[in-house]
Amino acid sequence: MSESKLEQKVKEIGEQGLLQKLHRFCPPDIIGDDAAVIQTLPEQSLIVTTDVLVEGVHFSDRTTSPEDAGWRAAAANLSDLAAMGATPLGITVGLAVNGDTPVSWVEKLYQGMNHCLQIYHTPIVGGDVVRSPINTISITAFGQANPNCILRRGNAQPGYAIVVTGIHGASKAGLELLLNPEIGKTLSDTEKNTLIKAHQRPKPRFDILPILSEILSSQSPIPIAGMDSSDGLADAILQICNFSKVGAKIERSQLPTPPAFLNWLSLQQSIEWVLYGGEDFELVLCLPPEIAESLVEKLGEESAIIGKITKEKTVQLIDSTGNYPDENLSLTQGFQHF
């Protein structure tokens, strides 16, 4: 950081100085009061979600620019709304910041958040800025959803098809390429950039909601299970099965995998990143097979029906071609410990 001598630090402008600089990222009419005022639609339910990201634990300068950290923080929260079938209304940002942090770092963080939020017409409606030894970003996102169309983990039923809305493993591969560039030496620049971009700029899948809503509009109300795959695809399937008290059979060959994995990774490494890599922010949906087929047709080729919900409560990875033995999926591989 050659510019560090000239760089203004947070402690030099204080909490109020920093707040003033951040005001430009908020709609002007919401600044100043103890809380933000938001209009909701009368027939909708309020949907609320919170995520906390800690520097050195969830993001670091080594792999993530402040713009990307901001984008990812916003995207992760919006993805939780999409996973409930909700459209976003706004977010609040609680920032705990070390006084030695450059002011420009904080501004870039908010720029990154705003770039992501603007795509989904979502304002930063409020927040808090405090000092702390460790930079920590805490976002609460809220949205609204038709109470009859909320996607819930507990809604899966035996016979339902399991849909994923896009490829998995790309974000993990992108992170590994950032940490160890040498592992990508056989990849083309395009392949590398696609994977790194998947890690740095994930997109919450709000685009699914109107498509799903259109398919469902011709039907009587049907409970649909949904979750995002932020903690890994295997985790999402296991959570849905656990909450719905069902099991699943997942067809190995149907898992949408980044094309770059084919000649690059061992099959074992590939399936591990696809199932346990995490942070792809796709949706995992469980719904009746005929609706699943219409949905996948409209979503295009990166989406897929990857298996089906079963009455037996085990979650199995199967291979219809008979090349691999059946495996039970387990949560332990995808878990984060203190």
Added chain:
Amino acid sequence: MSESKLEQKVKEIGEQGLLQKLHRFCPPDIIGDDAAVIQTLPEQSLIVTTDVLVEGVHFSDRTTSPEDAGWRAAAANLSDLAAMGATPLGITVGLAVNGDTPVSWVEKLYQGMNHCLQIYHTPIVGGDVVRSPINTISITAFGQANPNCILRRGNAQPGYAIVVTGIHGASKAGLELLLNPEIGKTLSDTEKNTLIKAHQRPKPRFDILPILSEILSSQSPIPIAGMDSSDGLADAILQICNFSKVGAKIERSQLPTPPAFLNWLSLQQSIEWVLYGGEDFELVLCLPPEIAESLVEKLGEESAIIGKITKEKTVQLIDSTGNYPDENLSLTQGFQHF
């Protein structure tokens, strides 16, 4: 901490283990999905506020038990809702926690939050638990308010009376007594406990809202300015004047002061804690004089009309008895810097 050897630590049970222990503080129907679902009343606006508290900056074991830290964190957020004229719907809690923290500390923190929240029938509807070198609590509270009755900083008008709903300076005095018990040697135990309690267990003033609403129900809609005094009484008055583009004259003798201050503190020390001490979580309201009088009559003797809003934009502390010269209030004394 003689029990520290036996004490289970957060890192020993992991994120999922801790989450499971914390589930008992949430309503059972909201656990498990990516986000919480909340019903709002159709004719109400959504009100949202966020606060971040960092261990060692905003609370410390030296002056604050985990129960008190939890209570204060919840109370501070609820107070922001009360200051907008909103009734609470729920809060989310983002907890970043060091792995060496005793599990019981986290449980006591949530117990303290819940004790405060239960008084106002407010559930913890969701949140996040992550690891961090520094314990950090980030709360987002949301409530609802009649859009015509929202209290805003920018609503003060010349001629309005300024009401405070209770005494100021008690929380600061309580904190100082915890930090330096010897300064309280001339105080009775009751006096000391009252001041310490004011610091440890502040109460958001939701009780004001129905009283205000009843007084206003016989009137045509009137814009009322309001703010809580969490950052100090002077700060609240100055913020309201700044946002309303008005000034104020505050009558020194009318400031509701803890009775214990009289024979304990110098007049200078007393007025400093009353104006700049902060964290009393009372409301500062600006409204037409006749409504102010009805309000203070109903609220009882700890509330007071402390001055009036003026067209001239200075905020003056005046003394009608002529014992003290007029003083201009300034924000700089009440400010927190990085």
